[in-house]
Amino acid sequence: MPNALPITRRENFADWYQAVVKLADLAETSPVRGCMVIKPWGWGIWERIQQQLDARFKATGHENCYFPLFIPMSFIAKEAEHVEGFAKEMAVVTHHRLKYIDGKLQPDPDAKLEEPLIVRPTSETIIGDAFSRWIQSYRDLPLLINQWANVVRWEMRPRLFLRTTEFLWQEGHTAHADHDDAMRETRQMLEVYRTFAEDVLAMPVVAGEKSENERFPGADNTYSIEAMMQDGKALQAGTSHYLGTHFAEAQNIKYQTATGETAFCHTTSWGVSTRLIGGVIMTHGDDDGLRLPPAIAPHQIVILPVLRDRPDDADAMSFSEDLARALSMQGALGAPVRALVDKKAGRAVDKRWNWVRRGAPIILEIGSRDAAANRVTYLRRDQMYDGTPASKAKMQSEDVEPFVKGIGALLESIQKSLFTEAQTRMRGAIRNDLKTWKDITAYFGKDDDGEFKGWVLAPWSKPTGDALEKVTAQLKEQQLTVRNAPLHQAASRGPCVFTGAPGVEEVLISRAY
């Protein structure tokens, strides 16, 4: 029996990804180039990501604010002067009115803005402006702010969730009295991202520091979490930046110290975006569609009453509704269980495969005989088959009472099993036995031929400036990048694979999104 998607991961990973996004009803392209429509199932996942991240931000002392969508061009110019490597692909608002001219609607020349406005690509400048007003004294520090917002960065080659012109994210912005406190915050939020990715998204990641040329423009240090997709490529899934006093100097964010002196604040920023949903798809999806970790599944359990236009249909329906109610009284992963009875018209088998593609963790089919026997028959989406994919999905059967009582444990075991599966794959695909550039290029091959290649962990001399440029060019020729230098690593074990100089640290090398 064929899989529920028209294409497999092995056949073409990029096309498979698009098929999942479409057939799991997550999102679609829109008439506005590069902008996506997020559909209810995709939005439901984002809502759960938001809720659980937001709780972690609040638990670490952050408060939410909202800042303007628009940024005056002069703010960007100030930043641009300050920061090399500043990207310029932004949406520029130049007029504030439309008008019919010669019967055609167009921007009204009389309503041209004196100063163009930029649709925020990120909000360091406009938030920094507020910080400069809000912070007077050391007593105002640390100032710990987060914002949930849409941002726009013009994309020439958009891909749903992974790279879109408009995307949704959170951006944390904080100000501190000194380096140590700001660095503690930077690392703390990286750790919040790491544990969130692993515990909530069931997506193992490697947390580490980016190399100098991969830093956020204006940052002293940039840290990232990197996740391994099922094609072996790395996905940067979150970043946290220590910005030193660069932004504070550009925007005059000063405070009076306890001893009455004036000092610049040390600031940080950190963010994750709707890109995380792309990471979930490429971490957990299989050839039947998405598999969702229960912690972010909008419905954790979908109950399909099997109706046959017979009088005892009513039994199956009322049994299903009672079951959903009983399940909703249970808890799993720190929240009430989310169960849905799908009453839409259609054949149960079609509906089953629809929910398989969408990745509902548990799918139940309830016929009148189940109702009579007080039993449930269900499919565990993370373990659809016995061993290798077989001709038939593996339905399990259980009495209602133990099933309801055990639902919390079952959902938690699905959450854990998805994580373990991904972690085992990632750990097994990080090679640390390739000691020379020749070995590394032999492993990856010159071109990305679609074959699974994992990551390489290898020592380097942490080059900077021109030496780093040279290494980057060398990597680029093989379509490779340095992802990050993992935190908490043992002392380096050999010479730099690029230069032969003594190794300073180990870095992850891979192809990437």
Next chain:
Amino acid sequence: MPNALPITRRENFADWYQAVVKLADLAETSPVRGCMVIKPWGWGIWERIQQQLDARFKATGHENCYFPLFIPMSFIAKEAEHVEGFAKEMAVVTHHRLKYIDGKLQPDPDAKLEEPLIVRPTSETIIGDAFSRWIQSYRDLPLLINQWANVVRWEMRPRLFLRTTEFLWQEGHTAHADHDDAMRETRQMLEVYRTFAEDVLAMPVVAGEKSENERFPGADNTYSIEAMMQDGKALQAGTSHYLGTHFAEAQNIKYQTATGETAFCHTTSWGVSTRLIGGVIMTHGDDDGLRLPPAIAPHQIVILPVLRDRPDDADAMSFSEDLARALSMQGALGAPVRALVDKKAGRAVDKRWNWVRRGAPIILEIGSRDAAANRVTYLRRDQMYDGTPASKAKMQSEDVEPFVKGIGALLESIQKSLFTEAQTRMRGAIRNDLKTWKDITAYFGKDDDGEFKGWVLAPWSKPTGDALEKVTAQLKEQQLTVRNAPLHQAASRGPCVFTGAPGVEEVLISRAY
């Protein structure tokens, strides 16, 4: 003793409003004209509004989606052709890159968009485009979608929360098979807004239908909820529109009926915005600042440990923390109680007045003596004074155990008392005894002199077209408007106050925001 604000409502209501927004730390103006910065306390209120409205949308079968920020100008043109009264004050994006030219950052002429993009002022067109793809058959109906989003309408005379260029809102968009189902939805969502305003915001409103010239452009029927502010003016706080088949025809939203014919959908849209926060301020605020209904207060109870740099400070602090924990285990208004211990530096009395201005429903001051006696001393923000404002806020005292046990009931009684106070004021200020235009103008006076004037409920002949224009001009001369024709009204009691023709229904007449 003077009040906690530098100005009273009577002295100047508009300035008082600004003082509350500022001194309750709700929001501030930004460097981008017309756009506001929403500060943590203001954002916390909005979060609670969002959560509780969202739950009501989901309970009535709606799903959330997200649609692009940008709308192609051609979509707007299509709509504009279709719809008279189309407003053109919109932010227009014309370029997608900045470039240094002659050392100056500016829109790159090589990156001019072929078609300008409009920052959404509302999303009927872009959502209608998706609906035309999503809906094929009667089985796809009704389609019930909501979106939480930022929108932009260029404002020449912005006022924080009430009228800003960028604001946050939700917009519901639904498609139905026929008039009756769409009208049922339109009225259902109006009722959701009405009960939400009254039960959650404690803001009494009158739900009714707008007159023809006040309809949303393209709507067959527009309904609103109108709230009475403390200066007697009306604030339109939410609208719900039955759009007939106008938008469906413009955007080709069709479906196949059960009998195989093709028909246009009947659509609705409905929205409320951050303007609601302005309504809460002007409904409940007093001369000491904001008074928040507990259902939307980010902290319902603020505990201020009174510290005196003495050894027994630790007792007051640990007593405060234990108390906050005990309170958080209680429930009120369907959610866990939200209690904060404010540990910031500063004198307790300053902190008290800070929380008075912000409108925390209950403020406790805990000294070491309270800790020793196991008692609490608290201020009920909605009843600060005995009778008329006196020299001193009224502190109440109670043993800890009954206070904790009774906290749910206390918060619910504050919620109710704020509503009752506002409802009594509104009911007492709707005059239905003014039977002629002369009486009405005598009551309101020619100019808005800042004196409190309520609303007038009077019969009219429900004029349309030119006759309505004439009535509107007559009203405008007195700075008056017709707000709506309240639902569920008794048969009309007299001749039209404008034309003398037989009255068809009663309408609310007032000055308005």
